[in-house]
Amino acid sequence: MLTLHCPYCGVNADETELDAGGEAHIKRHGPGSDDNQFHDYLFTRENPKGVHLERWRHAAGCGKWFHAARCTATLEVFGTYPAQVYEPPQDIKDAISAKRPGWSWREFE
Amino acid sequence: MSDPVSAPVSAMNHASYVGIARVEETGLQGMITLRGDLSSATLGKAIKAATGQGVPDVRRVAVDGDSGACWMSPDELLLLVPYAEVEAKLAALNETLKGEHALAVNVSDARAVFRVSNGPAREVMAKLAPVDLSPGAFEPGEIRRTRLAQVAGAIWMEEDGAFRVICFRSVADYVFKLLSVAAQPGSEVGVF
């Protein structure tokens, strides 16, 4: 059972209280972008065995979206952080580095 | 009989069940959903006037009788007011909040309220929600929005150890049956 800490209401929420929202930090390519960028925005996703950054929603709780950094192979959670950021905060990156030295995910490392 | 159209009835019309604890639908309760900046002084003043309470802290409730304020999310409160006064309270609230980035809506008839008392209420609730309800982990004054079996609900504990449960009116019958089954005679777990 996956348990994630909701950064808004402070609850350690069990998976059944949460909705999965797919990959985190996807840059929207809209007007002005070319077909390839739009294609990648719509369809290209990371599918790592290891460190992954995701969006989750505390659906049955406070209703807010947040981010989670976890390992898809072990389900270990490195940390959660608010939705209003474009990349994981330094403390989350440090927490991942402590457990998975040399990790990278898209442009982050 | 009074006019069935003009006389409001709560979702379960005070249905009750007695097993290892008492489950009852508490009837009509005025409820106002308020969204806005919870740190705003104007908002605080409006809430005080409507409920007699201050702005509750994260995951806290301040309820006295049928008036109070419940924390719902970082930008949302549920205000409890007497059912008969809800329209007047809402009008006063909107008057005070003029110019504020806030939204207040009367949701009284879109919700149902239950009370679980007279017995191992912690145990009854713990069967239904993925929440640590052990003494010390969950105490009076804290509110938890969570899942009650398959539907969303909010629960808090009163000073006497009873639980209040709020759910959507559309699932009131489901929640009443859920609470009743969880309070069946002989279903004590004795974990707390």
Ligand SMILES: [Zn+2]
């Ligand atoms: Zn939350």
